[in-house]
Amino acid sequence: MRFSTKVLLLQLLTVFAVVAVCSGIFAWLSVERLKEQAMNSAVSIARSVAEDPYVRTEVPVGDPEEGLADLAAGVEARTGALFVVITDADGIRLAHPDPERIGQRVSTDHEAALRGEEVTAWETGTLGHSARAKVPVYAPDDSARDVSDSAPVGEVSVGFQRASVFDDLPLVLFGVGSAGVTALLIGVVASVLMQRRWERLTLGLQPEDLVELVRHQSAVLDGVxxxxxxxxxxxxxxxxxxxxxxxxxxxxxxxxxxxxxxxxxxxxxxxxxxxxxxxxxxxxxxxxxxxxxxxxxxxxxxxxxxxxxxxxxxxxxxxxxxxDRTDLAALTHRLGTVQAMGATLRVQRHEFANRIHAASGLLDAGRVADARSFLQDMADRGPVNFPLQGAELLGEPFLQSFLGGKAMEASERGVSLRVGEETLVIDVIDGPGAVEDVATVLGNLVDNAVTAALAAEDNHPWVEVTAMQDGDALTVVVSDSGDGLDSGPDSSADRRQQSGADVDGDTVHGHGIGLTLTRELVARRDGVLWVIDPGGGAPGQGAVFGVRLPGVFTTEPDDMTDESDEGKGHQ
Incomplete structure (x- = not known):
């Protein structure tokens, strides 16, 4: 049986029990009230008869007369009482509905009334079971009944038949029963509506189902x-x-x-x-x-x-x-950077081998001056002839190769990549970790700048990178010919993310992931990434970003650094 059905039956049983108990109590109270009303009526009638001057005068005489009997019969007829009995001080009947019983002693106890007490009770006498009241009768000269030497001279007993007492009982019981049935119907309807409401709120699930649901929810939420x-x-x-x-x-x-x-x-x-x-x-x-x-x-x-x-x-x-795909996205960016670096190194190795063969051929041909000039050009521009303007300003081999590879990618997309004239890097980037971080940060900035430059209406889009060394820190400034950060929907979303602008909905330039990862990487190295100029002030004046990465270079020069410094002293 469903729990909701059990609850409904329990509610109905509870309502039925409450209605039954309340109806029984109300019926009992109604019966007691009718009894009390009958006794009060009997007491009132008995008092009226006992206070009658004629009764108070004739009762002390003690002789049965028709006057008392007629008076009692008249009271019975007017009040509907079963009997009105008048006795003397010895309990001898002076008036009774049955004339044959006049002059006989009453069949019930009359001592309390003769002691001056008013008595009400249900008793069985010669006329059957009835609700009766007994009131003392005092002599005419007794004006105060509370006087201790005053003694009753008789008593008046008035009774009502049981059937007449409960004449109104069927009507009372009908009212109580109707109220009980109405209350029961209301309880049934309320219980059914409550059950439907419960099932609607719980979507038909029972408490045991809800318990299992909570257990499963906790297991799922905490287990994934x-x-x-x-x-x-x-x-x-x-x-x-x-x-x-x-x-x-x-x-x-x-x-x-x-x-x-x-x-x-x-x-x-x-x-x-x-x-x-x-x-x-x-x-x-x-x-x-x-x-x-x-x-x-x-x-x-x-x-x-x-x-x-x-x-x-x-x-x-x-x-x-x-x-959370932050780490995965970071690894993806790093992997892309490594792949770009690998492709660049393969190109560089192939081109370097070709140039070595060319230099070897010049030496074999005895053209020493030409070979020396060729090798000097390689030292100045690098082993590969990348489409990177100002490549001779970069003496650091990794930056020269990495930006050369980015220049090749940008050139394929129609963007010119160049090195700023203020570029000055003396030492070599220290360790593979620093190389990866520089590649990720610089790669994101350059890629975003290329995208921004392409989005602008410019026939000659360009991106400029300026690298400067400050102790062991590398500072890079990247600018482009785009429309800037705040130029509207065509601005780079990836770059607008850095300035706090809304990037959502820009399907051309991405969703701001690159700079988000870049900021985290820069923060881990205790560096800083900032917007130098949001751009957009004039055509061809795009945004300018700056980044500072500490701990990139080794500050102690070695022999290779000394040699490289001597080789580029002409700069």
Whole structure:
């Protein structure tokens, strides 16, 4: 049997028991009230008869007369009493409905009335069971009944037949029964409505199902590495696990609920938050799962998978699974950088081998001067003839090769990459970790600048990179010929993210992931990334970004550094 059915039956049984007990109590009280009314009526009638001057005068005489009997009969006829009996001080009847019993002693106790007490009781006498009252009769000269030497000279007994007492009982019981049946019907209807309301609120689930649901929910929420959010139909935040709390910075649940109460408070891009709040709200039949990739929240790159929940054609809310892809995106960027570096090194190796063969051929031909000039040109411009303007200003081999590879990619897209005239790097980048960090940061800045330059209406798009060494720190300034950060929908979203602008909905330039990862990487090295100039002030005047990375160079020069410094002293 379903739990809700058990509860319904229990409620009905409770209502029936309460109505039965209340009806019984009301019926008993009604019967007692009728008895009390009958006794009060008997006392009142007996007092009236006992106070009658004729009775007080004739009772002390003690002789049965027709006058007392007629008086008693008249009272019986007027009041509907079963009997009105008058006795003397010895209990001898002076008036009785049955003339044959006049002059006989009464069959019930009359001592209390002769002691001056008024007595009411249900007793059985010669006329049957009745509610009766006995009142003392005093002599005419006794004006105060509370005088101790005053003694009753007789008593008046008035009784009502049992049937007449309960003449109104059927009507009373009918009223009590009607009220009980009405209360029972109201209880039944209320119990049925409560059961339906319960099942509607719990979606037909029973308490045991709810217990299992809570257990499963706890196991799922705490047993997965992804963040899980439960959003109700109004867009409010209902449930979240620890992973989601960490990713979105949701505070603990207090007395009034979580500190973050709606999707709009999670820091999501406006379009994503709006779509999550409206998913399936208007038409549950059209609700479908939606995924949001590369959503940047609080410096982290997230993947959101939203699934609407419907039951019986009713939209209940949305379950959002959140995956943190920050590390994966960072590794992807690093892998892209490494692949670009590998391709550059392969090109460099091939080109370097060709140039060595060319130099060897010049020496074999005895053209020493030409060979020396050829090798000097290689020392100045690098082993590969990259389309990088001002490459001779870069003496650091990695930066020269990396920017050369980026120049080749930019050239294929129609953008000219050049080195700024203020470039000055003396030492060599220290270690593979520093090389990877520089490649990731510089690669993102250059890629975004190339994208911004292409987005502008410029026949000769360009990007300029200026690198400067300050002790062990590398400072890089990247500028472009784009439209700047605040020029409208055609500006680079990846770069607008750095300045705090809204990047959502810009499908041309990405979603701000590159600079988000770049900022984290720079922060881990205790560096800084900032916008020097947002640009957009004039055509061809794009944004200017600056970045400073400490701990990139080794400050102790070695023999190779000394030789390289001597070789580029002409600069």
């Amino acid at each position: 590495e992804d963040g899980v959010l439960s959003v109700n139909a109004e867009g409010g935040l209902e449930v979240f696990n620890e992973v989601a709390s960490r990713l979105f910075g949701i505070g603990p649940v207090g007395v009034d609920g979580p500190s973050t109460t709606s999707v709009g408070d999670l820091g999501l891009p406006p379009r994503v938050a709006e779509e999550l709040q409206g998913l399936g709200r208007h038409d549950p039949s059209t609700a479908r799962s939606v995924s949001f990739d590369n959503v940047v929240v609080g410096g982290r790159v997230l993947y959101l998978d939203a699934h609407p929940v419907t039951r019986a054609g009713r939209y209940l809310g949305t379950v959002v699974v959140v995956r």
